[in-house]
Amino acid sequence: MEIVDLILNILLHPSIFVPLIFPGFITILIIIILLIWAERKVAAKIQMRIGPLYVTRRFGGILQLLADLLRYMFAEVITSKDSDKFIFIASPIVALTATLLPLAVIPAGSLLGIELIALRTNISLLAALALSSLTPIFIIIMGWASNNKFALMGSLREGHLMISYEVPLYLSALSVAILHGSLDIVDIVNNQQRVWTVLINPFAAFSFFISVIMSTSRFPFEITESDSELVAGPYTEYSSILYGLVMGVPYMRLYVFTLLFVDLFLGGWYPLIDGFSSITLIIKVLIILLFSVFLRSVYPRYRLDQAIRIGWHILFTLSLISITLSLLIIGWVM
Amino acid sequence: MIIKIINNFYHHIRAILIGLKYLLSPGIRITLKYPDELPILPENYRGMLKLNNELCISCGLCSQICPAGAINLKLFEHEQTKQVGRHPEVDYKRCIFCGFCIDICPSKALELTRIHDAAFYVEDELYYEVNRLIIGPKIDPPCMRSKYVISEIDEVRGIVYRNA
């Protein structure tokens, strides 16, 4: 019995439980499977189709992605002759890891009395934002290593977009920090017990959300891998399981950012359910995720220069407004 | 400028709302689950052919008009009636289902069937010799749960499928 206890203790220790089980790897896997299925089903419903069906027919084809992954698993990994092979293979894996890093400092409520945060620091917001900006670099490297013109152009687009969404993203996140007077996400969430940030500073929420949409290449900003001229952007040369990985990266990024969004703007795990506050959190996360994938069936995509203009003209302005607003509110309260 | 922004915002909201409307309104779908639901095609649908060898006068017009060269005439003796004549054979590898042969046949020996699923396991089966042409095409339902449906045009939903 001692061994079982020991294993349980290790598993339930936040620094293991968080990255591995919730909100980490296993949850992500489940959520991605559900999310991609939901995305396809939602699109199908709107487009008067049926969507995935024949894998697990009884449940509406919910395991379709698993079947696809299985197929990827057994496909041959093709690396083109002139590509930089080591970087070509390594960068998707590193990108995947880098995407998951911010989870270490993003709190996810508590489950059965365990605080779900792997690493509590008083600058966790900064740490999360900094870690989250690692992924695009590897996406750029992927396109570069592929030695393909389309991939290269996709990478360049990612680079262009990156500078235009990251500034408003950070500024609007910082305006929340100013509002709550703390850079610790746990403090920020605890501060929202009575009223959510989105109600106090909707501009920050708006520009943060649009920046997230842009950074995870959801529609209408699916520009990096825009298939009608770039085939699949930076991912053009990837095949089999590597392709599975690179396709998963934007979804994981979306999940991480949504977690952050809910923590910052939608009151995190409040209203509390005793002992299971994570459930509130995950429900909010799912709703936001669903909305972001729903946008695919509403929008075409913007042109690159238009997206950059939106980033600098609208979102940047909005995030400056939101900082001013936060400062004004703080000044007024004081 | 302000008006343009408000106008844009209004249209964004409208687009999202129409998406939500279709997401939430029940039962609008145009897809036919083909092997599971087999459509009953309208009468006079130009499908595969069937030959009535008793009516055929061996005139050969069908093979002369066929734009795809899918019809050959073959000497054929019917097993039971011992009737002999030169009757058409159809090669569905070539046939484009134009229906010219049926329309030109002076004695109405060639008939339309409403079957269009010209898919076979063996390539040679695509060639319909006279005796098979007399029997006409038969398809086994491709799936165990196949059922027949009738499609109807609907003002609200475009097309609805009713069970037949």
Added chain:
Amino acid sequence: MKTSLSKQQDNRKEIELFIGPQHPASGHMRFIGRVDGDIFTNFIPDPGWVHRGIEKIAENRKWIQIIPLVERAAILDAANMNIGYVIALEKLLDIEPPPRAQYLRTLLCEINRITSHLYGFGIAGIMIGSSTFYMWPFADREPLIDIAQLITGARLTYSYMIPGGVRRDLPQGFKEKALKALKYIERRLNNDYFRIFFDNPVTKARYQEVGVLKRDDAIRLGIVGPNLRASNVKYDVRKVEPYAAYPELEFDIAYEKEGDCYARLLVRVEEIRQSIKIIRQILDALPQGPIIHKKYEKLVSLRKLEEYQKTGIFGLPAIFTVLRPPAGEVISRVEAARGELIFHIISTGELRPYRLRMVTPSFRNIVLFRELISGARVMDFPAIYGSIDYFPPESDR
């Protein structure tokens, strides 16, 4: 066209981009572009990947067998391809189909025009990433294809018109079904399509002031069809040189002033509205009478004649297998969905034509790729491609 493009040039700033023939957006063709940053400095279309030699094959087919052949140029616009050829053949044979046949031909042509434009919308939608506007027009073709199937017995390859008339009369209860389908498509077009796509600010951003084709340029380049009319030229063969039942029907030429991608789409929207109007008129004022020229009516067998009187399905007379139009040279012009379609046929009085020339609208619009995309942004390429509704098989023949 300059072909030296694929040779290495010493401008190190530019990269050469081969788009197609295996590319999600190229269709059955290839484009060769030079990209400087985000701008195409030069853009050359390279067609011919789906050349089937229809003109040459036609020289080895009997006159009647060419009907299904020319349809294959643009299978989603089959009726308009068909009517062009049949009008030319009738000019050679010097016969005129009865009024009811003229109306039925027009009916099928207009249904086909709608389905063809819807197809174009779908392609335009997916080109700029709107998956919903890809699926919707494709799904909404279905009711219209269904009513076309009721008339002709086939979904796409109708082969409906024959020299002297048409092959079948309308079936029972056709009018109600057709009216229902028209109502459906009208509602979808005027409400849903506009809300999700045409009024969507993203669409407008992608289309407006992109790929502007000026009036003078459009005329100079010999552009045809909706692309021409979007540049403020009111030219429509149905009005200029009316054929079939068009002289008796009331409709307006759809046109726009701007000449950009958005205008080209709006012209098609308006054309669908006009087609719906035409179909309604036809359904109301369909003249009674035979559907085939009386010269041929007399030639079919008694059994077939009985069937014709009972079911309205006219059998082909046996003479069609040995049809020999008198020697001569004719030209026919019709307005297909993508623009003006020209058939030029030379007959030497033989079983087969001596020469058949088919000038398809897409073939005449292909020059737009070079004119509009050179100097445009990379992401404008799919937007412009979608908006000119170019169909490679139709162009390559």
